[in-house]
Structure formats: structure tokens, C-alpha cells
Amino acid sequence: MSSPFLKRSRRRCPRHYPTNFSLSSLAQAVLRGSARHDWRVRQTKVYRTLARTPALPVLVALAAIALLSLSCTRSRGSSEQVTAPTQPRTALRVCSDPNNLPFSNERGEGFENKLAEIIGRDMGLKVEYTWWAQRRGFFRNTLKAGACDVVMGVPAAFEMALTTSPYYRSTYVFVSRTNRHLAISSLDDPQLRTLRLGVQMVGDDFSNSPPAHALSRRGMIQNVKGYTLYGDYSKPNPPAEIIDAVEKNDIDVGIAWGPMAGYFARHARLPLTLTPVTPQIDQPFLPFVFDISMGVRREDVALKEQLDRILDKHRADIEELLDDYGVPRVGGPEGSRMNARN
């Protein structure tokens, strides 16, 4: 592409992709260890201020900076791929998992389904779905294959898609039965060594869920039960098995991704307590907090920018929606996830 565009995009990077810096600013705030961080998890049954986070080594800052430069470079790279406008849209074509609440299901009951409705209404388009189980191959078979145009939830630093500004930041959480009064908020809590723990496993070389890595690094293995994220797809919402295991007293504490845990805790038969995992970035570089964006094809810059504007416009609606679904959120030190654009 032309150099003016490149220049423009380079200049805009820090302004229009502020949340690509999210982990960086997060890490810096953690490093400062200041009293400013009043990051909270908003969840119907839990509303607690995080305890003072211990300072993390410089490594975290370096890693965060590396991530920052990656994000910014990537944004520039994708800007270079801008292509001619395509045919006018006749529908908002969404790639989605038909069996994975609270995110989505084919009955439209997930918060990503509701979010798609909000976006579609704003664009004056009806929502159309391409259903595909969200596991390895999902992006290749749906978004990249051109079967649909947007994935409602992806990590902001996701490589296989161009990502919008994040519309929420959530965290992995400890889930336990409220009547146990465990009050665990740290991976370093000595109680964890004697309790029965559950984590979710990815099962590939070099890949595991953050709590799986963090617990095993602390030597906790015999008391840790693994639940595959893939689960048994013949059952509803297979990743929720770990929450069910807490309810059934198969494990004392499950460590799971907040949105899933928050929703199923709300629908549990027993009161469950959720607390966000600390440290938020475990050594050497293992984040438990992720910014979540929408993802479009790398070349769909116009759509990405349109979605950014719509997300910003409906910020309050989205917050309400996430509250309705019990999605725990973590705020940044600036106090907002979405108005840091200038």
C-alpha cells in the first residue's frame, strides 16, 4: 500500500488501538504496585477489591513490551492489506459455536448471540450464523474460509484475525462452593496444595490453560484433575464440566475462564464463590487476564473500524448484557476499558 497510508496507520496505532497496550499497561500498573488499582470483578455474588498485588519482576514488563510491539506491528501489517470495498452487506454473518453457553448456542441464548443482535440492529442487518464447534480448525473453516465475517469473541492479541478494540477484559477465576469459605485468591495460597483442584487442559504440545501451567509449576499435580476443554460434545456446553465438578464435590476448587464460570455459577444449584486469580500475570509470562475483542478477516479493516464505532456507541448496553450473563470483568487502572481511545 501507499506510504501515506502506512504513515497514517503508524501514527494512529497508539490512538486507535489503545487496548493493544492493555497487557502492557496492566503489567506496568502491577509493577508500580500502586494504590491506584481498584480493579474489581463485577459478578452478582462476588464484589471484592483485589488485595495489593505483589510487584512482579522486570521480566513481565519486558514480555509485555514484546507483546505490545507485536500487537502494534500486526495492526500496521493488516492495515497494509486494505482492499477495495466489497459488495454491500445483506447480513451480519457470524461464525459461532452452536453448543457453548454462555457464549453462544444455536438457539441464540448466549451473550455473543445477543451482542450480534445489537450489532446487527445498529447496522440495519439481520444476523446469519455459520455454526461450527469452536476448537482447532474453527477459524480456518469459518472466518478464513469466507463462510462468515465476524467471530464475536477472540483474544485481542489473536493472530488469526484482525481484532477490534476489546469490549471486555476478564480473568480466570477460582470457583468453589460458598459454604466451604475457602477465600482463595492467589495461586500461591498454601491451601491449594491440600485441596482437590480442577483445571482445563488444551492437550497440545506447548499449550495448556494458564492455571494448568501455573499449578504444575508449583508442583501441584497429584491433587489436580484435568478437564478437557473439548469435553464430550454430545452433552450441552462441554467446557462447563469443571463447574459441575465443583458443584458435585468432585473437586474443591476449579480454576476456569471467568465468563464461563460466572454464568454456570449463577445457574448452579448451590451457591458458588468466584474470586479472580492472582497474580494476574504469573511468571515468567503467563497471563490470567485477557482482553476480548471481535475478530474479522485480516483484510476487513473497514468492517473492523465499523465494529469499533458500534462497540463504542453501545458500550452501556454491552456492559449491561455482560452483567446479565455474570461475566466477571477486570477494569484497567484508568478505570475504563473502552473510553481510552483518545
Added chain:
Amino acid sequence: MQRARDGGSRFLLSTLGIVLSLILFSTCSPRRATQNNLQPNETNYQNSGAHLSSTEQEDGQWPMPAKNYSSTRFSGLNEINSGNAQSLKLAWTFSTGVLRGHEAAPIVVNNTMYIVTPYPNIVYALDLTQPGAPLKWKFEPNPASASQGVACCDFVNRGLVYYDNRIYFNTLDDQTIALDAATGNEVWRTKVGEINLGESITMAPLVVNGKVLVGNSGGEFGVRGWLTALDAGSGKVVWKAYHTGPDADVLIGSNFKPFYPQDQGKDLGVASWPADAWKIGGGTTWGWISYDPDQNLIFYGTANPGPWNPDQRPGDNKWTCGIFARNPDTGEARWFYQFTPHDLHDYDGINEQILLDLPINGQTRKVIVRPERNGYVYVLDRTTGQVLSANPFAYITSTKGVDLNTGRLIENPEMKPEVGKVVRNICPASPGAKDWQPSAFSPNTGLVYIPHQNLCMDSESLEANYIAGTPYVGMNARMYAGPGGNRGEFLAWDPVNGKKVWALPEKFPVWSGALATAGDVVFYGTMDGWFKAVDAHSGNLLWQFKCGSGIIGQPISYKGPDGKQYIAILAGVGGWSGAIVAGGLDPRDATGALGFNNAMSDLPNATTKGGMLYVFSLP
């Protein structure tokens, strides 16, 4: 026992003699064989051209996947030779009824053929004395179906072993089982691992001195690797040696004398890891074991350190990606050498070790020849663990050679995965220049026949990833053909001079084992289903047969009750490389099968799954 000779330029293979004798004994009265001090019937083989003069030593059987304790996979039978191999014909077949990848070697003892299938690990005994080799008995161990979920790379089984009128084999769900070879009745079964911890077993056991040696798989799930010995009579655990952790767990004691300083010191299995990381440090054992009765030592390799990212485990990560010499009776470690310290690329060190006596710099040395996953053929002194030579047999970018003074692999820092950095053109890719598929050695030619792959990869470290609505960070890899564009190769290697003699490019990775025979015919199979016979000296194709499914099994040769020489191979594509067919993976998923899919997307067009035994002979 086996003694070194001043053979000068003569090429010696005394070990083969021992082994053949041992097998002869073990077939008839194995207890005596293990108790008596065998006098080896040493035989000299010339480096070039001389034909095996000792077919009388060849009993025509094949009692273990590697044929003998030296793991030569060499048959002394010579009825089939380079002059008549083109007349080979299909003699009979047998369907295993299983669709997953068939990596096992058929076993032949006392005119009975035994085969074990991938999960569900069915054992069949076929009566070779009857036309068409009808089923003699069948044994179904019924392993837990959940074990399929912990197998990283298809549900393979690398074979069973015959010893003392019994059949020994492992199941995917971590059981070692002894069967009466005549009836198929179960004698004992011992649970040696835990699938809930991610352990599975895919290796073939080896029986030495009345001990059944078994190791675990599952490094991807954070298991801690071990090798254990079970009493062949009772199934009771005699010893268990871990491959990470304190010396007491690793069975390292006062007799442990590693050659290099980096392997000397107390509790290196702890000290070379971050705190407690060794507890799930991998170093599993899912490959091959060889045995030297002269020294009474077993030799076997350890797999990669997993499931950690390399940055999460600074240090050499002992005792992963290396080779142990141990006393089979006590498990006590004698020496260790680490092929790949602090593995960055999943270079499991589990390949076969061929025990030979080779002339090195004018001296006959007792050596291990080992084509390693990292791309070098190592020649190690098997009495000390010293590296005598390490020459590349494949295209390598990940390392820059082996320092023969220090024994250390020289890393290429440019190929090191780093946070946020895409590293391209890592060669060999994670399956290595050669994976589990075992080589063969012919004393007639003095050559090692190596089936292997030619793959490179791009790796993206710590990429934010996403499954089922759940974000995490992980490393992705995409594999593709290395230089030349062929993904596989079958090559003949001169271990004395450390040189490639000839090489046959193959479209797909050569994931089958190799068989060398006294008729100077070498056999291997391809993943698109061709079973090939080539001239041991020249590599010229003599004959080929298209099997119904791709071949990842181990060919063997035996003498039938009719006195004829037979060649047998299990076809049935699968394994890590063939998971795209056996597991029905989507070819459009480039990172499927841990990145292997990207290199194998055309395999589904070339073959379909299905386990079938093929047996060939001259008309």
C-alpha cells in the same frame, strides 16, 4: 562373552552371534538361556560383499520387534535375494479389524505368528502350519476407552514380544499383560501407569533376564517419565527408574559414571530444572531398548521435556532427550548421555540403538549406532557413553553440530523460540529427522538402513490462542517439506565413515521400519501403501506391492514350516504423521496433529485407513 578383537579393517559383528544364540536358546528353553553364561558363537562379517555364512545360526524366527537384543532387524535368511525378489508374490493376508495406525512388528515363534493391534490392543495368534494361517486364538484386553483421550498421536502399539512360552505386551491404558503363548490365556496383568495423569503406553516391551521392561508415554500431558521392570513370572514390579528428580528416584548410585562433566553431579534431575518443574518434566520412554549381554546393560532413550514451554524450564532438564545405560536386574544407571539438552523443538530421544562392534580409528569399539531425532547419526562407545562421531544424515538448521570434545550439541540461537517471535525454517521439524521408525543393519554390507522424514517447520511461540471460548497462550507449529520437496527418504548409511551411501526420496515421510536380509534385499513401506524391496548395495528398486492402506509398520522375515522364507508387514496408516487419515482430521487445519497436518494434507487422497497383515514369499 563377546570380546573385542583386533580386527583391523575387518568388520565385526559379534553381538549378532550372541543374540542369535540367545534367541535359539530362549525359544527352546529360555530359562536356561538367561541363567547360563552363553558362549557366543562369534561370526566375522566383512565390511563389503561377504555373504552371511551362518544361516544355520538363523533360526528363522522373529521373537521381538527388533529381531534381537542388538536391534539389527537383520534376518539371516537368504532365499529371497536381489536376483529373485522381483518374483515375490502375496502368500496370504489377515485383517486386524482395526482402523488406527499399525506400527507393530509381527512376531513369529514356533510356527505361530503373533500380532498386536493399535487400541483396543487385540492380540491374534495365527497358525503358520495350516494353509492360509488360520486364527489360533485371539485375546482382547479391553483397555479403558478413556485412554484414547490421552494418546497424543494416534492410538498406536509398537509390538509385543515372545519370551519363555509367553507373550508380553502393553495396552494403551497402561497395563502390561502376559499371555500363555500356546493358548492365549492370561497369566497376569499389571497396571503400571495412570491414564488420569495423562500416562499411556505405546511401546513394545523388551524382556531381559526375566524382567519385562516397560516405559510410559504422555509428555504432552505433564507426566513424569519412567522405565520399570516387571518380573516376567509374576508381573510384580522389580524396579522403577524415573527420568527426572532426585538421584534416588532415577536409580543413580555409586556406579553411575557418565562420560561428560555436564552429566556428573548430585541430583541433576532436580538441579537442572526450575523448582519442582521436574515433577511433571516428561522424559517418557516410548521407543526402543537394546541389551548387551556382555556388559549386562540395557540402553534406551528418554523423550522430550513436556508439557512446558522451553522458557518455563531453564536448564538442561535432565534426564530428558538422552540415553541411559542401566543394569537390567537392578535398574541401576551406569551412564547417561544427553542428545538434546534443554530441548526446544520436541526432539524426543527415544529412537532405536543398534549395538555393533565397529572399527573406529584402527580400533574395534563396542558402539551404539543411533540415528537421532535431531538429525545426527551418533556413534557412541557403549561401555562409556562417549560420542565417537555425530554426523548429519538430514538437513539441519536448528543446531550446528556436536562438539566432540564436550559432547554437547551446538545450538543455533536463531532457531530458538522466543516470546512474540515467529521462527521460520526450523529443520528438522518436531518429529525430527527421524522419529520412532526403526532402522536395520546388514552385516553383509555394513550399512544402516534409515527410514526417515524431511520436514521443516515454522513455530510461533506463545501465541494468544482460543478454544471453546477460552483464551490461553501456546506455541503453534506448521510443518512442510524440507529441501528437495520430498517429505521422506530411505537412506543407506555407512556408520564407520559417517556418510550417506545412497538415498531414495519418498513423497511422504517414511514412517515404517526397515528390514535387512542376508539375501541383500532391504524392505520398507510408504505411507501411500507401497511395500518395497530394494537392493542393499545400490538401493535399486527390485519389487514393490501396493497395500490397501499406508504402511507405518515394521517388516520382518521368517522361515515357514515349509522351509520357505517369508516377509511380513502390517499395513494400516496412522501414527502422528498419518493421524490426518486415521483420525479423520480436517486437512484444512494446518496446525492439526500438532502441526503435522500442514505437511500431510494430501495424504487422504493417497490412502485410506484399515489394518491388514500382508505376507509374501517366492512362488
